[in-house]
Amino acid sequence: MISFVISIGVLVLGYFTYGKFVETIFAPDPKRETPALRLNDEVDFIPLPTWRIFLIQFLNIAGLGPIFGAIAGAMYGPSAFLWIVLGSIFAGAVHDYFSGMLSVRHDGLSISEIVGIYLGPKMKHLMRYFTIVLLIFVGTVFLMGPAKIIDGMTNGYWNIWVWVAIILAYYILSTLLPIDKLISKLYPLFGIAMILMSLGLFGALMFGDYHIPEIVPANLVNMTADPEETPLFPILFVTIACGAISGFHATQSPLMARCMKNEKLGRKIFYGTMVTEGVVALIWAAVAMVFFGNVNGLNEMMAAHGNNAAWAANEISVNMLGQVGGLLALLGIVAAPITSGDTAFRSARLILSDIFKSNQRKIRNRLLISVPLFVVAFVLTLVDFGIIWRYFAWSNQTLATVVLWTITAYLMDAKKAYWVTLLPAIFMSMVCSTYILIAPEGFQLDNTLAYIGGGFITLFITGLFLWYKLGPSYRTGKVLAEKG
Known part of the structure; x- marks a missing residue:
C-alpha cells in the first residue's frame, strides 16, 4: 500500500518538477498567436476552453490503455508500478508535451508532417503511411472492443454487429462534424465519469481490506505464469503503453494543438493529461493485483477467461463499486475506447488532408477522405481481434520511438537539452526491436538471441541518427531554432 501511494505522489510531483523543467526547455511564448486563433476554420481549428481541451485530450489518449493495459501489466507484479511512474514522467509525458507543442508551432500539423520536417522527406512519406495504418488499427480495435464489451454486459441481447453498426455510425458523425459540435460536448461528461470511476476505485483500495504488494526487490520479478514465454523485458513495456508512453498520443495532440488559445497551456494539456x-x-x-486475492490469483483468473481484460475490468467495477460502479463502468470502460476510436479516424482524416492539401471546410472534402477509412476499418473487423490488437501494440510503441527521435532532432537543431528525449528514444528502440524479434507475431527468436539482436538494432538506429544529424548528410535543409 505504501509503495502504491508513494507512486501516485511521485507522479503528481513529476508534473510540477520535471514537467516544469521540460516546459522551460521548450520555452513557450504566451504572446505568440496559436493556430486556433490564426487559422480558425470553424471545423478543426477552433479555440476551446482549457478545461474542455484537457478532458478531450485525456479521453483521446486514454481509451482502453490505462485500464486493459494496466490489468495485463499487473500480471507481472509491482514492476508495473515502476514502469508506469518512470515511463509517464520521463518518457510518455515528455513525448506528449513536445509532440503537442511542435504541432502548435507548426500550424497544427499532423505528426507525420512534423517527422518530415526534422527527419527528412523520406521519413515523412514512411510515417504518413505508417501513422494512417496505425490509426485505422486503433479505430478497428476501438470499434470491436467496445462492441464486445457492450454485448457481454447485455448478455447478447442484440447481435454484436448491431453494436458495431451503432458505434460506426457515431464514428462517422464525430469524424465529419466540426469538433465543437459533438466531441467537445460529450467528452467532458465521459472524462468526468472515467475520473470518478478511478477515484471510486482508489477510495475502495484505501478503505477496503486490500493488501497491495510493495515495490521491494523480492517483488520485482516476473510474476506471470510463464516468465520464459512472457519475459518482463520487453513484453511489459509494450503491454502497458498508454499508461506510460504511447505513439498514438502523438496522433491525437495535433487535434488539441488546433484548439489551444495560448502556448503556456501546453504543460497542463499535454504533460498533465x-x-x-x-x-x-x-x-x-x-486493483487488479488485489481484487483476485493476489498477483497469482489475477494470473489464474485471466488464464481461465482467455486473458480477457474487459471481463476483469467489468468484474472489478461492478463488485467494488456496486450499481454505481456498473454505470461508471459502462461510461468509463465503454465510452473511453469509443472516444479514442472516433478521434483516431478524425486524426487519419486530418493527416490525409495535410497530405493532399485538402481544405476541410467543405463537408464534401471530408467525406471523400473519410469514407475509404471506414470501409477499410470495417473489413478489418472481420480479422481476428487478437491479431489486430497485437500488431497495434507494437506499431503503437514504434511510432512513439520515431516521435522521440524526431523531438531529439528538433532539440539538437535548437541547441537545447536533447538528452531528455535521446535517452528514452534509445530505450524504446531497444524495447521495440527486441519485442518484434521475440514476440509470437514477430520472429519468435530465443530470448537471448532476441536481446542480442535488439541491442545491435538499437546501436544501428542510434548511430544512423547521429550520422544523419552530425555527419555530412545533414545538409542546409535543417530546421533552425526560430521555428521552435
Whole structure:
C-alpha cells in the first residue's frame, strides 16, 4: 500500500518538477498567436476552453490503455508500478508535451508532417503511411472492443454487429462534424465519469481490506505464469503503453494543438493529461493485483477467461463499486475506447488532408477522405481481434520511438537539452526491436538471441541518427531554432 501511494505522489510531483523543467526547455511564448486563433476554420481549428481541451485530450489518449493495459501489466507484479511512474514522467509525458507543442508551432500539423520536417522527406512519406495504418488499427480495435464489451454486459441481447453498426455510425458523425459540435460536448461528461470511476476505485483500495504488494526487490520479478514465454523485458513495456508512453498520443495532440488559445497551456494539456492517465493506470494495476486475492490469483483468473481484460475490468467495477460502479463502468470502460476510436479516424482524416492539401471546410472534402477509412476499418473487423490488437501494440510503441527521435532532432537543431528525449528514444528502440524479434507475431527468436539482436538494432538506429544529424548528410535543409 505504501509503495502504491508513494507512486501516485511521485507522479503528481513529476508534473510540477520535471514537467516544469521540460516546459522551460521548450520555452513557450504566451504572446505568440496559436493556430486556433490564426487559422480558425470553424471545423478543426477552433479555440476551446482549457478545461474542455484537457478532458478531450485525456479521453483521446486514454481509451482502453490505462485500464486493459494496466490489468495485463499487473500480471507481472509491482514492476508495473515502476514502469508506469518512470515511463509517464520521463518518457510518455515528455513525448506528449513536445509532440503537442511542435504541432502548435507548426500550424497544427499532423505528426507525420512534423517527422518530415526534422527527419527528412523520406521519413515523412514512411510515417504518413505508417501513422494512417496505425490509426485505422486503433479505430478497428476501438470499434470491436467496445462492441464486445457492450454485448457481454447485455448478455447478447442484440447481435454484436448491431453494436458495431451503432458505434460506426457515431464514428462517422464525430469524424465529419466540426469538433465543437459533438466531441467537445460529450467528452467532458465521459472524462468526468472515467475520473470518478478511478477515484471510486482508489477510495475502495484505501478503505477496503486490500493488501497491495510493495515495490521491494523480492517483488520485482516476473510474476506471470510463464516468465520464459512472457519475459518482463520487453513484453511489459509494450503491454502497458498508454499508461506510460504511447505513439498514438502523438496522433491525437495535433487535434488539441488546433484548439489551444495560448502556448503556456501546453504543460497542463499535454504533460498533465499523461500524468493523469498514469494515475489512472496505477489505480487499475493496483486493483487488479488485489481484487483476485493476489498477483497469482489475477494470473489464474485471466488464464481461465482467455486473458480477457474487459471481463476483469467489468468484474472489478461492478463488485467494488456496486450499481454505481456498473454505470461508471459502462461510461468509463465503454465510452473511453469509443472516444479514442472516433478521434483516431478524425486524426487519419486530418493527416490525409495535410497530405493532399485538402481544405476541410467543405463537408464534401471530408467525406471523400473519410469514407475509404471506414470501409477499410470495417473489413478489418472481420480479422481476428487478437491479431489486430497485437500488431497495434507494437506499431503503437514504434511510432512513439520515431516521435522521440524526431523531438531529439528538433532539440539538437535548437541547441537545447536533447538528452531528455535521446535517452528514452534509445530505450524504446531497444524495447521495440527486441519485442518484434521475440514476440509470437514477430520472429519468435530465443530470448537471448532476441536481446542480442535488439541491442545491435538499437546501436544501428542510434548511430544512423547521429550520422544523419552530425555527419555530412545533414545538409542546409535543417530546421533552425526560430521555428521552435
